[in-house]
Amino acid sequence: MTTQVTGSPKALVTQPSEREVRIERIFNAPRERVWKALTDPTLVAQWWGRGNKLVVERMDVQRGGHWRFVEHSPDGTHGFEGRYREVKPMERIEQTFEWDGTPGHVVVETMTLEDLGDGRTKLVNVSLFHTAEDLQGMVGAGMEQGLNQSYAALDKLLARPN
Template sequence: MSEATITTPAEREIRIERVFDAPIARVWRAFTDPELIAQWWGRGNTLEIVRMEVERGGHWRFVEHGPDGDHGFEGRYREVTPMERVVQTFEWDGMPGHVAVETAEFTDLGDGATLLTTTSLFHTAEERDGMLHSGMGVGLRESYAALDKLLAGLS
């Protein structure tokens, strides 16, 4: 288990790298199976999967039910290459019209470990900075801790 590394390699990008102690097939499944993603994506809060069509052009929508209210997120899948890569748009209901493009790349490190690299491209540097200062790091760590527990229990 490792900590996520968050960097800003370009003016409008956030890059996150994290190694998971699980084979690539297990990590891929946790990201593409609605029943599994509901168990970790919402930081431990109840996550309603309204729609999750994991295919090019498919729509996804999640609603997180937390102590501070409900938060909706959605987007469209632009590319789905099994066990390798997912490219999707990402929009939070709280900031309509501010759409990021997220690319998740899955790398088999051998010995049952997987590197997940996520790059988010924002429309402007200000939108990127707004995301960085939104508390995303805390939410990311909470979600990835929940994912670690889920991955350890999957076979």
Template sequence: MTTQVASASPNKAIVTQTAERELRIERIFNAPRERVWKAMTDPALVSQWWGRGNKVVVERMDVQRGGHWRFVEHTPEGTHGFEGRYREVKPMERIEQTFEWDGMPGHVTVETMTLEDLGDGRTKLVNISLFHTVEDLQGMVGSGMEQGLNESYAALDKLLARPN
């Protein structure tokens, strides 16, 4: 089963439903893998792009197996907390973690992010999200997740374009 959730366009993530409870997100960044990794794992940098331009407080980010992460996004509509645990961390290459939104406790997704060095100064990010139920997947897709994801990735593009 492979269903494209939305059309691909330049600088947009390709979001595909690859199995009944699985979404695949693919995006290429114009930056070396080391810079993308740092932007994904340094709390000071994560707070600059993760929240789609909204203020994000990184309350916790212990990037190691068993470590806990927690981000709180402050929007005009209120605050939204997100958190999880790191299940696997392979520096520069892979992070597997859980993801849970405070607004729907108990609906945990397992996300596996890999970063591939394309050899030309660009990095391909692939994120596989495994949902507990089909309804959880459909709820995430229906929530505007793709728009928010692309807004965050656009903010990440701007961060990565800055000089070191």
């Protein structure tokens, strides 16, 4: 059963199970541009941190590769990291996600990109949490607000000329 977590006008966020969150968002850019924005460290630093300064310490986009980002926000410094489990260029990334604030609470994220054929791309991200409590903690910590802030920054990046 799918239930709506919250009513965002930008990203559709649902909870297909007690341990999963599904995020669906359409970007007004071709799949190749969206892929590059998701996998090029220079571009990721411009949008991923909700518009805050983001330092990309590592980003080895290949199976087994490690990524680590540090966001510098008004409320402090936040580190995030994980490993790439699968990378299929232009189509799919599966990775782990862990926040320094809750070490050991690892999320498995599966992101797919669909070319809609009209210059737009649908991004679907499914996050599988270890426990239902982990999921509720992330939702309660403002996950949707943060992702919509990051996606708004990504929209601005994608709207710029190549």
